[in-house]
Amino acid sequence: MNSKPTFPLISVVMPVHNTEEQVANAAQSVLAQTYENLELICIVNDSSDSSEEILLELSANDSRLVVISNGKGAAGAGPARNQGVALAKGEFISFVDDDDYVEADFLSRLYKTLIEHNVDMVQCAIRYIFKTKSKNKSYGSGIIRGEQVSVRIDMSDGFARLYPMVCGKLYKKELFDDIEMKAMTFEDIEFTPRLLERVESAFILDEQLYNYNKRYSTVTGWGELKRSQISEYLDSIFQTLPPYYTESACAIRAKYGLKPPTTVFANINNFTRGLNRVIFQKSPEFQSEFKLKYVDFVRRVEDLLSEEDWQFFSSNLVEPLVLRKDFWIQKKAPTRFFLKRITAAKSKLAKAFSSKIYVRWLEPYLYWVDFIFPKSPNIWLFSSWAYYPQHTLDNPRGIFEAVKDDPNIKKIVAVHGKFDENILIKDGNNVVFVPVVSFRSLYYILRAGVFFTGNALSPKFGYRNMMKHPKRRKLVQLWHAITLKKIGLTLDHNLELYWHDDANRYALITSTSDLDRQTMIESFSPKRPDAVVVTGVPRHDLLHMPEEKLPVDYREQIVNLRARKGSKKLFLYAPTWRGPLDDKSEFTIPQLEKLDALFESYNALFGQRIHLNNRKTTKRGFFTNNVLDLNSFPETTLLLREVDGLITDYSSIYFDIMQRDKPVVLYQPDIESYEYTRGLAYKSGSFRPHEETIDSFEKLYAMLEMALSGNFEPDQKYKDVKSKFMTFCDDKNALRVIAAMRKSKP
Structure with a gap:
């Protein structure tokens, strides 16, 4: 007799506060999951509407729903989530907000991915639901392992990244041992980087399974904001910053060439934009209070951050209207003022763009x-x-x-x-x-x-x-x-x-x-x-030039690269531009996992540099302590001065590294279709620096293993290709070009 496989219990925690119009839909979306072995723990805090009654009615028909009421005066979403985690009986934890909802396969897809890739947590993509439209938000696809997990939050490089919200994810429960969210606004923004310090691996799943309801908001109702709440909001926003600027976080970002996440200024800018929309409706006392508190907030942030981080933070701030010198004129005659400001803005834009318009004309x-x-x-x-x-x-x-x-x-x-x-x-x-x-x-x-x-x-x-x-x-x-x-x-x-x-x-x-x-x-x-x-x-x-004679930007980038690689060997993967063609040479996640293990076993690094023209169409990312993203380096030549080997496909940059007699692997799993569609100037065997065509991942793996073992020596095939395509191997190429140019005719 066949029996159904037993799946572990997943605990879903939902803080609830005055959402009687949405909470039923939120709870039912969890209870309707195709993954049935779950419990939904709803913590009702300080609700004055019928949210609790709605949930109790649902629980009468489904024993998996547990309703906990904390009554009046209870703390906010952070402590509610802490309470839910403490009560949870599952091996895994997920969070859903009371005004959002999830797709029916939300838990099953996250659980399957977590088990399949043996990670600590999985994140899905988000669909933002507005009053008249919805918008899918992708955060890339891939795996993050090791020390980069804690800092790849809201990165703007287009590759796999985590968002700072706790919702939309599935976690192993032990991650929450002895760590709690604070009783504050934006509690998950502050909590996520602290939690991620414990996470060894995370999978970013590019499937919209979580629906974030932007039609309702219990946090950002700026028109209802009271004067007494200004300090609370600004203090909460300030409290979100320190976890992103710990000594460890700053060192990891510097090591991997990452900027601070957009999260660090997004909350204060959203707060500022919200108040800018309603500031004329507020009393003079409110306006003065906000101005003083905002200035104090900015000073505290400047004291917290290094000079470089402060420059990045301050350059992205939205200016509050109350700080403008002409604010009081604006307040007395807002319509006339705004017309004047629009006219001035048009004039400024005209000055900025008129020259470009005339130039293009x-x-x-x-x-x-x-x-x-x-x-x-x-x-x-x-x-x-x-x-x-x-x-x-x-x-x-x-x-x-x-x-x-x-x-x-x-x-x-x-x-x-x-x-x-x-x-x-x-x-x-x-x-x-x-x-x-x-x-x-x-x-x-x-x-x-x-x-x-x-x-x-x-x-x-x-x-x-x-x-x-x-x-x-x-x-x-x-x-x-x-x-x-x-x-x-x-x-x-x-x-x-x-x-x-x-x-x-x-x-x-x-x-x-x-x-x-x-x-x-x-x-x-x-x-x-x-x-x-x-x-x-x-x-x-520039490959042969003594380092001290290199231009200053090249020297700075070499110092940066050496800081990332340390004493380890570094192999670079740099495929050519594919244009509209299918990129069959892009590694799958399982293949990248195998490469990660291979390079780790040889204490070496695998660096990836995607062609600039393909980065907008490449969502996949794979970041570990052994797999590096080298896209922040603008010049391939300086990378080839430092790397110990190169993997490419049809990009002739491999001739550059052959000037240094380093290992080269041409990985060409799509050789037949590429040759037919794009066309090659030579038969592949005539320019390939190794005898065998590397047209499968298995062959690539074997060749890399040989190169990593230190057994590489340029053979006759390598030498023949090098001499056939390159007459010179010195630092006099530019001088020869200049001499030839002077002799040439227009």
């Missing part, structure tokens, strides 16, 4: 102006990367470093993204930084006699309208990779439409060997083969 006509504008051979313009607003990177940076101290060359760095003078790396002689979308940028585009780029020009603002065959200007294509994939004119025209316009512009196209030169001729310059010269890759100079 003029940009299409750049072609005709370019025809007559004189060029200076001593003005050199360097393109930059949109994700790095401090300087240029990659091959253009290699050229820049070679000439930065030459006073006879005016070096223009056109910065993408937000232009901030305070973060620019201002080194060198006769160097000018300009935002790409600006009149100054267009002026220097027209005046520059030499232009260095590491990618296509046609899709980019300003550059796309330069003349196809400009007089007296030399466009130098320092392509950012040794070409393995089809690019330029060899690529399917439908994948990148602009290459026929772009390919004929260049005075010089760099290459790394005779074999690479032939491919670059076919890709960029079939009509002018002499424009392609074997020079080597300028960024390789």
Whole structure:
């Protein structure tokens, strides 16, 4: 006779306070779970409505519902949850608020995930329910293990992260031994980082199983806030901060390159925004009280935080209206004041954006102006990367470093993204930084006699309208990779439409060997083969350059990386950009767990760096003491100076690390489909630095195990590939490019 499997008891704790319109739905959503072995403990605190009666009626029909009434004057949600945990008989704990509700498979999905991945807690995604709409909120998907668990709360990097609410999760009950929530507002925000210090592992499940009801709120009714409650709210918000700024938390964030969570300023900003909406309805006494208490709150926070953390916190604060100098004018004539403020705001916005509007309006006509504008051979313009607003990177940076101290060359760095003078790396002689979308940028585009780029020009603002065959200007294509994939004119025209316009512009196209030169001729310059010269890759100079001669931002990042890796070996996983293609090479969670165990057994680290263009579509994350996220490092070259091995797929960055004779693994589980869809410039066996095609995770695991064991030595295959694709292995690449550029014709 078959019997049903026995599942452990799960205790769900629900604090209840004056929610007679929602509490039945909340309780019934728990009692209707497909996971049936549960108890629902409802702690009714200081309710003056019929919430308790509703629950008692439900409990009469379902013995799994336990109702505890604490009567008038009882403390808030924190002590109620503590009481529920103390009464709980289950092996696992979950929390549901009395005005929210959960999906029918909420507990079953969380429990199955917890057991399957052997973690201490599981978190699901949230659906926010508003009066007229709902919004799904994803927190990524993946596992966090080790010391990062306590700090990956509300991270803004787009990868797997925890939210600070206690609801929406399933916990092992022993986590709550000898730890309690405080009797305060925002009690779970303060409690979560303290609890997470005990958690060794957490799984982030990207399924919306918890419904957070934003239609009702017993906490944020700002219009009803009394003067006597101002101190209570601000004190509670202040109390939430210390657990996020412990010495341990700050050290872990610094080690892994993480910023403080948005939680630390979200509560005070929500409080401020709420009061800003109703402040004119409040009495002068209320306004004065809030102003004094807010200023005191800010001073206490500044005293609590380090200078760096304070700068981050204060830069994200929303300004209360009562602190504005014109507040009293505003209060006396709010309508007239707001009209004046709107007019002023429009004027400020107009000043800020008018120049960009005019620049964008003029940009299409750049072609005709370019025809007559004189060029200076001593003005050199360097393109930059949109994700790095401090300087240029990659091959253009290699050229820049070679000439930065030459006073006879005016070096223009056109910065993408937000232009901030305070973060620019201002080194060198006769160097000018300009935002790409600006009149100054267009002026220097027209005046520059030499232009260095590491990618296509046609899709980019300003550059796309330069003349196809400009007089007296030399466009130098320092392509950012040794070409393995089809690019330029060899690529399917439908994948990148602009290459026929772009390919004929260049005075010089760099290459790394005779074999690479032939491919670059076919890709960029079939009509002018002499424009392609074997020079080597300028960024390789930064691999060979003595550390003390590296630019300051590179040295700072190397110090940061060394702090993260310590004395351990570090292998980097850096796949290429996939575009719209299916990324079959992305590791599954079980595979990452196996890699985590493998690297731990060799006391080594597995670093992941997802291509910048793929980060918005990659939700999965896996963070442990052995698996690191290295996406905060903007420049791959500096990583390759430090790592002990590389795993990639079709990205030619592996040639960079071959300059150091380090292990390389090309992991290509989708080799057939990738070759068919994107196209490769060579047969994979001709550029692969190892004999076997690594097209399965099992083969990858075996090869990594061999590399980690210290048995790697470059074999003949490795040496042949290296010599075939790279003629030079030194720090003179930029000098060769400059010499070739001077000899080239526009």
